[in-house]
Amino acid sequence: MRILALLLFWLLPGIAAAQGAATLVADSVALNGQDQLIAQGNVEVLYQGTRLQATAITYDQPTDRLTISGPIVIRTPDGTILTAAQADLDPQLQNGMLQSARLVLDQQLQIAANQIDRANGRYLQLYKTTASSCQICGDRPPLWEIRAERVIHDQLEKQLYFENAFFRIRGVPIFWLPRMRLPDPTLTRATGFLIPEQRNTNQLGFGIKVPYFITLGDHRDVTLTPYLSSETRTLELIYRQAFVTGTLRAEGAISDDSLQDGSRSYLFAEGRFRLPRQTQLRFDIEAVSDPAYLLDYGYSGKDRLDSAIDLLRVSDTALFNANLTYYQTLRADESNASLPPIVAELRYEKRLQPEFGGTLTLEASVDTAYRYSDDDGDRGRDVTRAGGRVNWRDDWLVGAGFVAELQGQLRGDLYHVQDDSSFVESELRVVPSVSATLRWPWAMTTASGTSHVIEPTVFAAWSDRFGGTSPNEDSTRNEFDRANLFALSRFAGDDAVETGRQVAAGLRWTRFGAGGITSTLTFGRIAKSQADPEFTPSSGLRGTASNWLVSSQISAPGGFILDTRALFDDQAEVNRAAGIVAWQNREISLSAAYIWQAADPEENRNDTVSEWTIDAGFKLNETWSVEMDARYDIAADRPVRGGIGIQWRNECVTIDVSASRRYTSSPNVAPTTTYGLSGSLSGFSAGRSGGGPAARCAQ
Known part of the structure; x- marks a missing residue:
């Protein structure tokens, strides 16, 4: 006992x-x-x-x-x-001494020593040590180990100090360091070197990145990454700071390379903050020294940069939004002066529940588009719009299961136009609208538990425009989809509006399977009393009759999703089509997308677009995993990009190998092939979890 x-x-x-x-x-x-x-x-x-x-x-x-x-x-x-x-x-x-001892940290790193001295309840001094996180089988040397004359473990700072250390692979000495400091695996943040990365491209040659992480207190840190190759000297930087009310992150780089004369650089920064009265402040800064820099170094694939500051306040019944955006183009066929580069917007919206029923929405907004150029016409036009909108909506359940909805709207906009003689300098526009919708949902459930909902819908609307014609700055790209089949206007912004009479008819069939599979099929069409030339030929909305819209979605509990959409004309020819299929579980992550668009010079698309993209990841077993991505231009019969990454991981080592190729080219950028290699040892990386599966010892 x-x-x-x-x-x-x-x-x-x-x-x-x-x-x-x-x-x-x-x-x-x-x-x-x-x-x-x-x-x-x-x-x-x-x-x-x-x-x-x-x-x-x-x-x-x-x-x-x-x-x-x-x-x-x-x-x-x-x-x-x-x-x-x-x-x-x-x-x-x-305090004291342990003989023939072994130290195990966070169930990852084990350090064997002839003797361990414990001092002041904080320090462990280990003599004649061997450190490894690999499985040890009998007398066979581990995959890797560090042998040192002495190791000091500071249990308060969670640091390991090695003296006279040899790094070995399968017992073979690879390199020697007189002194070395590494974090123990229980540490979440510590100043020190991070995992190096080898990078090799046909433009920049063979190079290596060695990140160095610096803590600046509990809420700030900076990562400096020298990138050296035969063709470049680059310093990358990432700065992060957490505040009580938000976060700030900035990343950038400065380079001196053989690709262009002079220094090259970029800066991306973003911040998110909570202000009083449920207000959010968001901002981002995007700047680059030249159009090719981001692609040359693989920092981003963006061809237009946008720097913005945004104020947003949302409550149960009101919305306030103010934003200012500066655009910088990286495209060879565009200039910053004509984008327009500066766009600003101020908007307030209030929702009310009047005593006579329905929902009343009041909106006031001001927006402006400014160009640097003073040329007369599109390249120099500056536009400011101030407007208001009153919208009332209500619905009723009528006999035989019909649902009726009535909506009325009145818009007023005052435009001020400069540097474009084709428009009056100041113009007032008033747009009244009214619409009625009738839906007749049918529902049934089978004996197996599967539910079906079929909902035919008819929509009728009228609107007109009184006043002058305003320039169209924010509605130049419009598409017909299931979200705007029954909408007063299918323009993306405020500058353009649909006028005249229109009727839309459609049907939606939704199936809720007993096994958790949900599918939806939607199709419909719009008929209008007059055509609107603001819609482009490939939008599916030009003319007095729209294309036929067919849309379908399928989702399954196993992580499978399918979403497709197509627009057909009366000759059953496809105008636009797009689809995406995704499947994700513990072993597979798959996403494949296809898009087809007819040529449309009004959208600056002189050739047909037909492309597919694939992003896939496969966990082959507990040790091997593969990731792939590809994009192929079917219309031009050429690849756009492709890449593959392979990871091998066991209980003590992680190795990543990657290769990618970007085939696209322009006067600003050239095709690039990139190879990457990085590796890490489990047990020393701050804040990382344990490694992969342990190797099995032969019996």
Whole structure:
């Protein structure tokens, strides 16, 4: 029967009575004379969350020491495990020596030593050490190990200091370092080097990136990454800061390379902050020294940059939004002066529930588009619009299951136009609209539990425009889809409006399968009293009759999603088509998309677009995984980009190998091939979880 005793209660009553005294549990406890306590059999010592297990412990009062016989196991509150054959410690387990010892950190990194000295309850000094996180099978050397003359483990700072260290692979010395500092695996943030990356491109040659992470307190840090190759000298930077009310992140780089004269650089920064009265402040900055820099170095594939500041406040019944955006084009066939480069908007919306029923929405807005050029016409036009809108909507359930909806709207816009003689300088426009919708949903459930909902819908609307014609700045790209089949206007912005009479008819069939599979099929068409020349030929909306819209979606519990859409004319020829299929589970992540668009010079598309893209990831087993991406231009019969990444991972090593090719070219950029290689050792990376599966030892 085990006996519970206070280790120091008999021998040192003053200390034993103090807070945090050590506690002894053993099968037998005996006094040897007046100054020795001997505990034997299943011995455990507990002190401030630290637990020591041993075969026997002898406490000697004159020397105030514990002599411990093993096997010994010490577990600390942070998960560290110490094992040893023999030990000589103080009663509080803060100072002493362990022989033939092994230290295990966070169940990842194990360090074996001939001797471990414990000092001040903070430092462990390990002599003649071998450190590894790899599986050790008999006498066979591990995949990798670090042998050092001495290792000091600072348990407070969670750092490991190696002296006279040799890094070995399968027992073969690879390199030597006189001193080395590494974080232990329980540390989440620490100043030091991160995982290096090798990068090789046909433009920049063979190079290496060595990131260095610097903590600037608990809420700030910066990462500096020198990138050196035969063709470039680059310094990359990432700065992060967390505030009580938001976050800030900035990344950028500066380069001196052989591709262009002079220095090259870029800066991307973004911030998100919560302000009083439920207001959010968001901003981002995007700038680059030349159009090719981002693609040359693989930082981004954007061909237009946008820097913006935005204020947003949303409540149950109101919305306020103010934003200012600056655009910078990287396209060879565009200029910043004519984009327009500066766009600003101010909008307020209020929703009311009037006593006479329905929902009343009031809106006021101001927006402007400014160009640097003073040329007369599209390249120099500056436009400012101030407008308001009143919208009322209500619906009723009528006989035989019909649902009727009535909507009325009145818009007023005042335009001020400069540097374009084809428009009046100031013009007022008023647009009244009214619409009625009738839906007739049918529903049924089969004996198997599958539910079907079929909803035919008819929509009729009228609107007119009184006043002048305004320039169209924000509605130049419009598409016909299931979201705007029954809408007053299918223009994307405020500058253009649909006028005249229109009727839309459609049907939606939704199936809720008993096994969790949900599918939806929608088709419909619009008939109008007059054609609108603002719609482009490929939008599906030009003319008095729209294309036929067919749209379908399928989702399954196993992570499968299918979404397709197509526009057909009366001759059953496709005008636009797009589809995406995705499937994701623990072993597979697959996404494939296809798009087809007819040639349309009004959208600056002189050739047919027919492309597919694939992004896929496969976990072949616990050790190997593969990621692939590709984009192919079917119309031009040529690839656009392609890439593959392979990862091999076991319990102590992670290796990533990648290769990619960008085939696109322009006067600003050239095709690029990139190869990458990086690796990491489990057990030293701050904040990383354990490695992959452990290797099995042969029987």
